[in-house]
Amino acid sequence: MGIDLSREATNEQKHNVTDYINKVLNLIEKEQISEEEAAWITKETVDGFREHVNPGFLAYRKTVTKDGQFAAVEWSDNGACFKDVNGKEYIDCLGGFGIYNVGHRNPKVVKAVTDQLKRQALHSQDLLDPLRAILAKILADITPGDLKYAFFTNSGTESVEAALKLAKMYSERTTFISTTRAFHGKSLGSLSGTAKGMFRKPFLPLIPGFRHVPFGDIDMMRKTFEVCTSVGEDVAAVILEPIQGEGGIILPPENYLKGVRELCDQFGALLIFDEVQTGMGRTGKMFAADLYEVVPDIICLAKAFGGGVMPAGAIVAKEEVFKSWFPNPFMHTTTFGGNPLACAAAIATIGVLIEEKLPERAAEVGGYFLEELQEAAKGHEDKVLEIRGKGLMIGIEFHKDEIGYEVSKGMFDLGVLVAGTLINSKTIRIEPALTISYEEVDKVVSTFKQVLSTVKE
Incomplete structure (x- = not known):
């Protein structure tokens, strides 16, 4: 019987991978590493980015x-x-x-996640998971106005995707107004709302129905509403960041956000606040919506929502809007959104923000x-x-x-x-x-x- 050299090679490769994994896990376990180990980690990191992640990151880091x-x-x-x-x-x-x-590795957030991990890491997807219900109730209590129902995600772009889909189901309208210099994420729906051409051009055509108007220009916003109505393309929603983050930390003009809220009410459109970056206390209030005294119909959260420990995001919406998902809760789902570890992190994070x-x-x-x-x-x-x-x-x-x-x-x-x-x-x-x-x-x-x-x- 001949020797199967390919199988031997595969077994040797598996053995090498196992040794490599064990070496890495041992390094992770250590509280302190030596200079030699630091040098090995650095070399493996740089080589790995060059050969297996994306060498563009190395070129970028050289420039800054x-x-x-x-x-x-x-x-x-x-x-x-x-x-x-x-x-x-x-x-x-x-x-x-x-x-x-x-903060980095806030001890209360780390403890909540660790305690939950000892009991259960992920949920079955079929039974009712308690922390999702508890976190949703907390969000209803702390978000502005009558925002009530929550859907959980893993990231900011997923939160925006969920908000756009919810807005479409609510009214069956398909036109959205976004703003110049906006950043809402890079998946196809959220990218349609994002403004930078460099990110958009390679993936055109994007989701149809998006219009971009200058951020802060309430007159142009009004004219766009009027034009959309006149040509039978009624606006489903306006999506904007209360303060533009990636656009360069751009503050809205006085009463601009209140003016947008009034236009949405006048034309029967929803107002979506992308608070992925401005939320969770960043601007001096729990949400920038509180800062400007405007209640959106849907609010998008992520980034700091997981306390810097877990990837976590959410949308919170008014009941009148969210109820379009009541008949079939499987119209929009995510495997890991709202998992027990993420919910534990978010609950602890909100607790720290309030208590401290x-x-x-x-x-x-x-x-x-x-x-x-x-x-x-x-x-x-x-x-x-x-x-x-x-x-x-x-x-x-x-x-x-x-x-x-x-x-x-x-x-x-x-x-x-x-x-x-x-x-x-x-x-x-x-x-x-x-x-x-x-x-x-x-x-x-x-x-x-x-x-x-x-x-x-």
Whole structure:
């Protein structure tokens, strides 16, 4: 009988994979790693990104860091900071694009998830899972106005997809109004509402029926409603971010959001607030809807909703809107949305936000942060166009993209992580944990001031 060489090769390959897995799991288990182990992790990470993830990430990191630091590999985190695999600590002002509102590895959130994991990780999909019901009740209590029913997702783009589908079922209308510089995600439905052409063009045609109007222009919004009505394309919903995040931390003009609410009521359209980035205390209120005293028909949540520990998202809608899903709850589903671990994380996160008054703290610390950054930028008006924000959602806009890149590089080299926004490259965001200390704020400001003085126009 001949030897099956292919089978032997396969068995050897499996053996190698098993050894590799065990080595990695042993490293994960360690509280401290050696310099040799750190070097091995760095090499495996860089090689893995180049050969098996996407080499584009390596090229990107080179453009926003100095020298060889593009290979910085994150390894641990706590509070408002994270450490790379070599032990260097960074103040995190990117915050995973705004997911660490209650801090990195908040102990109460970690405990809730760990406790739930000891009992049950995922649900059967058929029986009634208690934490989903409990979290939905909590959301009904804390969200604005008469928002009542919740559907749970795993991410922001999924929340937007759910909101768009719910709006379509509610009225059977198919026209949506979004805004310029909007970012709602990158799956096909949410991408249809997103504004940046670079993200959209390769995937055209997208979902039909989307119109984009300038953010903040209530007259153009009104005219678009009128035109849509006149040609028989009645608007199902307006979707917008109360404060545009990826667009460059763009604040709405005074009474703009109230004006949009009035137009939606006048024309029988729904108002969807994408609070994936602005929600969960970021802007100084639990939701930006509270900040501007406007109640949407549907609110989209994610990012910080899982406490920086679990991927989690949700939409919460008024009963009149949500009831179109009552006859068949399987019209829109997700396997992992609302799983026990995610719900435990979200419940604990909301508890921390309320108990520790983190939205109020975001308003207070954010006001101080904004003023200090504006003071630090004085004398550099040739480089800095504007510094603006609400709470701990702050944008620093430069006159040129290149200045923003250089400032990001310099700050990273000195232990502060910032990054540009996806739609507006000239603006870098400041979105730290809402638990960031005044001492850490002062360090970020002094670093910004130091770097700004060395950057050329």
